[in-house]
Amino acid sequence: MSKRYILLAVVFIGSAFGLVVLPDKHDTKQIPAEKFLIEIYNPARFLSTHQIAKRLIERDPSIFLVDVRTPSEFEEYSIPGAFNIPLEHILDEEWVDYLSQDGVDVVLYSNGNIYADQAWMLIAQQGIKNLYIMKGGVNQWFSTIIQPVEPPETASSEAFDLYAFEKAASIYFGGSFANIESATTTPIKKTVVVRKKKKKAAEGGC
Amino acid sequence: MGPLTYFGEISTEWNYVIAIFIGMAFGYIMEASGFSSSRKLIGVFYGYDFAVIRVFITATLVAIIGLLYMGYFGWIDYSVLFVHPTFIFSATIGGIIMGFGFIIGGFCPGTSLCALAIGKLDGWVFTIALFIGIFIYSLVFPLIKPYYNMGDMGHITISEYLNMSNAWFTFWFAIIAVAIFYVTSVIRKKVKEVRY
Amino acid sequence: MDFWKENKTHIYWNPYFGGFMLGLLLIATFYITGRGLGATGGTKSAVITTVDKVAPGYAKESSYYSKYYDEEKNPMNNWLVFETIGMIAGAFLSGALSGRVKFRVQHPPHISSNKRLIYASIGGLLFGFGSQFARGCTSGAALSGSAVLSLGGFITMAGIFGTAYIVAYFFRKMWIN
Structure with missing residues (x-):
């Protein structure tokens, strides 16, 4: 038996044993705290109710609304097309595919900002991108889209343009203006979730 | 961090160029190790040449250890690597059929391509038969489809199945591998030499 | 030296060296593509293409081929096919350098x-x-x-x-x- 082969055997077993004695590594999946802090202060993580309403009306397929409130609240009222994932279940394994779809903006909302923001922090830490919060939540949604308030006479023309949009959106979403004019709201189709495959199917490799 | 294509760092065109280079390295290594010779390959079953099992097990061991270290140091995302799915029935039966194919034909698909490349006519015949075998399979596929999908265990790894850590499995595998290397070298000395 | 020259066609790599190189190649392949090497995948693509040429439409209908058959994408246009072509070229190169190429x-x-x-x-x-x-x-x-x-x-x-x-x-x- 030549010395080289003994050396080879020692190297193999030694490097394999090295794997055994290596300390457990920390989870590198989470993004580092400094980077995360910058993202938290990035105002771009908020989307206004107007932006969302516009995209829903245009039937933008790249938006996925997630309602983080309780199921009972969700039953009571939800934005058309939204998907209910209660805050306490937001980290469950089964939702990973829903929340990390390629090329889809995931928008979280609750009644106000707080719960949606908490959900955002929890998921964003897992390294999921394209994650947004609907600013003001359902309350804001009601006061702007469902029951918009007419701006005072002295308001700027932009405010009136916005109001015109809000009125139209209100009709679309079956809000307070819907009954005035003929209600021709068409139900928005449920968002189809494209599940991202965890393991890429490289069928029949060989 | 790898795998590069998974994280979109390589365009499709380059990916194909890389495929050719990887294939070239693969073919070169196999041919240089003598895998284009059916008599050398088959020697492993009659004890006169253990090149196949030595190359095969060394390659497996190096790859397992290397990938685990790379995963540990964060150079590669070990969790997205394609783990060959386990269908217990088809893997076993398919393996048995291929075992017969190996001992009768003297090649496996990769090595027959190497033999073909250097002009071995038995390699050509084997490869053409390989084509026909795949074609026959496609014809009978509707009949055997239920067996094909039998015993689906998903993308399971052997260490998960044996309920031990990857590291410990690799350690034991390394010891078994060295034992195989030693035993084969002993057998090799006892068996009558075959010249080819 | 003469011995070496004469027997050059039968001088193969040390199997452990070959195995080590193959192991490194496997690591590189996984690092680049996230999956391993293959040999029959390319052959299968070739079979599908041939079947499609000989009997157009059959490949699409056959329950086995249809899994792999994609109208927009030529089945030949497959990573493993390029790899297979490379394999043949690489094996030829090695054989030619050692004087083993012969029908x-x-x-x-x-x-x-x-x-x-x-x-x-x-x-x-x-x-x-x-x-x-x-x-x-x-x-x-x-x-x-x-x-x-x-x-x-x-x-x-x-x-x-x-x-x-x-x-x-x-x-x-x-x-x-």
Whole structure:
């Protein structure tokens, strides 16, 4: 038996044993705290109710609304097309595919900002991108889209343009203006979730 | 961090160029190790040449250890690597059929391509038969489809199945591998030499 | 030196060196593509393309081919096909550098070359069939599977080598006296 082969055997077993004695590594999946802090202060993580309403009306397929409130609240009222994932279940394994779809903006909302923001922090830490919060939540949604308030006479023309949009959106979403004019709201189709495959199917490799 | 294509760092065109280079390295290594010779390959079953099992097990061991270290140091995302799915029935039966194919034909698909490349006519015949075998399979596929999908265990790894850590499995595998290397070298000395 | 020159055609790499290089290549392949090497995948794509040329439409309807057949994407346009082309080129390069390129049938002295070709064709048929059933051959399933500790990879490896060892005795006449 030549010395080289003994050396080879020692190297193999030694490097394999090295794997055994290596300390457990920390989870590198989470993004580092400094980077995360910058993202938290990035105002771009908020989307206004107007932006969302516009995209829903245009039937933008790249938006996925997630309602983080309780199921009972969700039953009571939800934005058309939204998907209910209660805050306490937001980290469950089964939702990973829903929340990390390629090329889809995931928008979280609750009644106000707080719960949606908490959900955002929890998921964003897992390294999921394209994650947004609907600013003001359902309350804001009601006061702007469902029951918009007419701006005072002295308001700027932009405010009136916005109001015109809000009125139209209100009709679309079956809000307070819907009954005035003929209600021709068409139900928005449920968002189809494209599940991202965890393991890429490289069928029949060989 | 790898795998590069998974994280979109390589365009499709380059990916194909890389495929050719990887294939070239693969073919070169196999041919240089003598895998284009059916008599050398088959020697492993009659004890006169253990090149196949030595190359095969060394390659497996190096790859397992290397990938685990790379995963540990964060150079590669070990969790997205394609783990060959386990269908217990088809893997076993398919393996048995291929075992017969190996001992009768003297090649496996990769090595027959190497033999073909250097002009071995038995390699050509084997490869053409390989084509026909795949074609026959496609014809009978509707009949055997239920067996094909039998015993689906998903993308399971052997260490998960044996309920031990990857590291410990690799350690034991390394010891078994060295034992195989030693035993084969002993057998090799006892068996009558075959010249080819 | 003369000895070396004369026997150059039979000088192969040390198997442990070959194995080490193959292991490094496997790591590189996984690092770049996230999956392993393969040999029958490319062959299968070639079969599908041929079938599609000979009988257009059949490939789309056949329950087995349709899985892989994509109208927009030519099945030949596949990573494994390029890899297979590379394999042939690489093997040729190695053979040419060592002076092993020659049209011939390699067979044990007591077996006629025709018999060897018949055996090779039977073996090829079985291997083609088996590799599809097991979702991969020695390189795709056994080697690349084992590299990431896939259970199926180890089972297929054990299936191939185990069976061949068990039945080797019955086929010994084909290979040794």
